[in-house]
Amino acid sequence: MALLSWNQFTFYQPSVGRMLQNSIQTNRLSHSYIFEGPIGTKRIDAAFLLAKTLLCTQKDDHANPCGVCHHCTRVDKNVHPNLFFVQNDNKEIRKEQIKELLVEFGKASIETGPRIYIIDQAERFNQYSANILLKTMEEPGVDIFQILITTQINSLLKTIISRSQILHFRPIDKCQIKSDLEKEGFSPLLSSAVSEYTTNIDMAREMVENPLIVDSVQLVIEMARSLQIKEKSIVLHFKEKRSAILGDMAITDFFLTMLTLFLKDILNYKVRYLDLLVFTTETELIGKLSEAISQKRIEELLDKMLGLKSRLKYNINVALAFDKLLAYLERGFDHGISSSSSSI
Numbered sequence: 174m175a176l177l178s179w180n181q182f183t184f185y186q187p188s189v190g191r192m193l194q195n196s197i198q199t200n201r202l203s204h205s206y207i208f209e210g211p212i213g214t215k216r217i218d219a220a221f222l223l224a225k226t227l228l229c230t231q232k233d234d235h236a237n238p239c240g241v242c243h244h245c246t247r248v249d250k251n252v253h254p255n256l257f258f259v260q261n262d263n264k265e266i267r268k269e270q271i272k273e274l275l276v277e278f279g280k281a282s283i284e285t286g287p288r289i290y291i292i293d294q295a296e297r298f299n300q301y302s303a304n305i306l307l308k309t310m311e312e313p314g315v316d317i318f319q320i321l322i323t324t325q326i327n328s329l330l331k332t333i334i335s336r337s338q339i340l341h342f343r344p345i346d347k348c349q350i351k352s353d354l355e356k357e358g359f360s361p362l363l364s365s366a367v368s369e370y371t372t373n374i375d376m377a378r379e380m381v382e383n384p385l386i387v388d389s390v391q392l393v394i395e396m397a398r399s400l401q402i403k404e405k406s407i408v409l410h411f412k413e414k415r416s417a418i419l420g421d422m423a424i425t426d427f428f429l430t431m432l433t434l435f436l437k438d439i440l441n442y443k444v445r446y447l448d449l450l451v452f453t454t455e456t457e458l459i460g461k462l463s464e465a466i467s468q469k470r471i472e473e474l475l476d477k478m479l480g481l482k483s484r485l486k487y488n489i490n491v492a493l494a495f496d497k498l499l500a501y502l503e504r505g506f507d508h509g510i511s512s513s514s515s516s517i
Contacts, residue, residue, distance in 0.1 A: 369451050
């Protein structure tokens with residue numbers, strides 16, 4: 174989702190947003206930036222917003238691009254002749270790619286105004302391509318701007334780093350991710366669950382569209398209700414949908430995380446940390462389950478879940494491990510007190 178203004182961007186990255194907006198307004202922009210931080214922190218969106226701001230001829234008093242002029246609409250579609258966006262599907266950025274980019278910059282522009290190039294995954298430069306880029310940084314053109322995007326700044330040449338202004342992008346706050354997802358029409362429960370799982374806002378948007386993610390959240394609630402009313406074993410309940418959950422390790426990990434978060438909600442309810450609840454739509458159910466089990470038993474169960482989560486990446490019988498975990502969980506709510514642990 175394209176950013177419309179610096180105000181909007183500042184919601185996600187306050188420090189970076191204020192710094193860039195102030196630099197634009199005071200005409201003190203650097204000609205070379207490194208946007209460093211985790212994936213899904215609006216680094217690419219910010220690069221395109223900066224490009225749009227530089228190219229727009231109808232900016233407002235707060236340095237926001239108009240969003241409707243011929244320059245802005247072409248930047249949004251990544252078809253502006255003065256904007257070059259380099260993405261790389263290979264293991265490294267080759268010198269030929271950078272040479273091609275520099276050849277384009279060496280040609281006379283068909284439009285006036287600044288020229289901007291954005292290079293994603295800059296950590297993939299090899300020594301040759303990095304050295305070619307470095308030569309252009311030694312004598313930057315007046316209206317040429319470079320933005321390198323990376324998750325691993327230490328992999329860049331020190332000479333490139335020294336000639337650039339580094340902006341650090343922080344993981345986006347989970348409350349902001351939850352708010353964005355709800356504004357896009359997703360349920361508060363699903364938005365809350367996914368925002369607890371990832372701080373990558375792009376991944377969060379993909380996850381809420383995945384039916385298996387939605388089913389995983391719902392299955393956790395159904396199993397919790399089974400624990401409360403005791404009409405059906407949660408082990409049998411899980412077996413009915415086990416193939417879908419365990420068929421994809423990413424879904425398996427998500428499901429186990431949601432199960433763990435629900436149990437943490439029960440613990441938080443018990444110790445009255447109600448503002449920490451994730452499954453807020455199920456507060457009544459969480460309250461009833463908290464009355465059926467001791468705090469020590471909850472902590473034992475959480476240890477079992479976290480132990481299984483750490484072993485998922487190894488070659489274990491995942492189906493058997495889940496059956497044992499759920500049986501142990503069920504016994505915990507049947508008896509409600511601490512007992513000697515067994516291996517899962």
